[in-house]
Amino acid sequence: MVNGMSVLKSFVFLLVLLVFVSAVSVFEASALSEDVAALAIEEAEGVMASAYEAVLKAEGAGANVSVLVTRLNDAGDDLAQAHVSYRVGDFEGAARFADLCREIGEGVRVEALGLRDLAVAEAGQRFRWTMTGSIVGVVAIAFLSFLGWNVFKRRYYRRVLGMRPEVVTCEP
């Protein structure tokens, strides 16, 4: 009888211990997934910011960034969804959306930097061509003006010298 009571006590103790351990592990897992989601969102925000800054630089260099902006809007949608999911306690969803955002954002950032380099190179080349054209044009105009003026002057003198004085009777 005493032996049976002891077994029952041990069983109850083990049961209580099991419940306690499961509760603690569930709580820890939840806290862990919250931390993971918060970290993922923070990373995604950083990537989004870098991607946007890269797009701004590309735009400033004269690149057409409309396609990149469209793609970054998809990433922005994901980031907003990540924030909203986090707010309502859906940490797994938040982490998933944040990862999607980060993936797109990183791609856009790399492309924007490439596009900026290309735009800078193109702008440099365009500037060189335009400057060369302007210099050639200015020199040509100056030369042709000088030439034209000399021709005009010569013809003018010839015309003036070719004039014959005419006697006009002046009647009172």
Added chain:
Amino acid sequence: MNLEEYRAVFMVSSLALILITAAPTIGMVVSVPRSAERFSELWVLGPNHMAEGYPFNVRVGEEYRVLVGVGNHLGCSAYYTVYVKFRNSSQPLPDTSDSTPSPLPPLYEFQFLVLDGESWEAPLAFEFLEVSRLEDSCLVRRMSVNDVVFSVDSPSTWDSENNGLYYQLFLELWLYDAMSRSFQFHDRFVGIWLNMTG
């Protein structure tokens, strides 16, 4: 005309031609500052894409739709966040005089980029899911915004002046600032008043 006058005409014409030829290069080197005012627009339109037909008398279990829009006139692409917030008539609104957003937590949000001179629009659907009604007050417990359910727990008392139980769904515009690497309240907000009728 004598020869001196002809020479003046020749020189002026040559100078004008030289300036025209050099203009593209001068335009690339000298940048003229744009004097246009730089700003962003934030708007809410009714479900028919017009500034009318806004939901006003609302009840539990019905979905209401509006359109949210933002226009960018800042001179470059801009990165915005629009926060959707919900308040009763005694809770604070943003204060644009000192650029302070409302301290209320956002429910929903949009994040997007807009090219200079262009605009962005998105639908915003909301529904009241759980509201407790008393004689002269009510408590909005849960509502959904774009199919996401939020616990709100916002009470409202009967407004005897305007005969209603009033709430406001409002939107704040925030702009990403590359200098501080964070979003800043952009001094723009719009809202729609809602009268909880049932």
